[in-house]
Amino acid sequence: MTEHDARSAAPDELPPTLEIVRGDATEEELAALIAVIGDAYASEAAEAVAEEPRVSAWMRTQRDLRRPLRRDIPWGRFSG
Numbered sequence: 001m002t003e004h005d006a007r008s009a010a011p012d013e014l015p016p017t018l019e020i021v022r023g024d025a026t027e028e029e030l031a032a033l034i035a036v037i038g039d040a041y042a043s044e045a046a047e048a049v050a051e052e053p054r055v056s057a058w059m060r061t062q063r064d065l066r067r068p069l070r071r072d073i074p075w076g077r078f079s080g
Helices: 003-008 027-047 057-061
Strands: none
Touching: none
16 A cells, blocks of 8 residues: 555554654564564454444334334315
């Protein structure tokens, strides 16, 4: 993926990035930081999955008893 493609991709498709803005870290410290943050990110992403809504037996047996009201017809149309 080129740099231009990374900027134009949707936010959900971009990989997480890490930028060190201050200080001087060793390669071992950076590797440890990436491992810890990567594990935390993966566990949070796994827990963030939306649960399926539970459908009760009452909701499954319900059906529309009549057609929905038409809101585009004004009340003044009846002239009886």
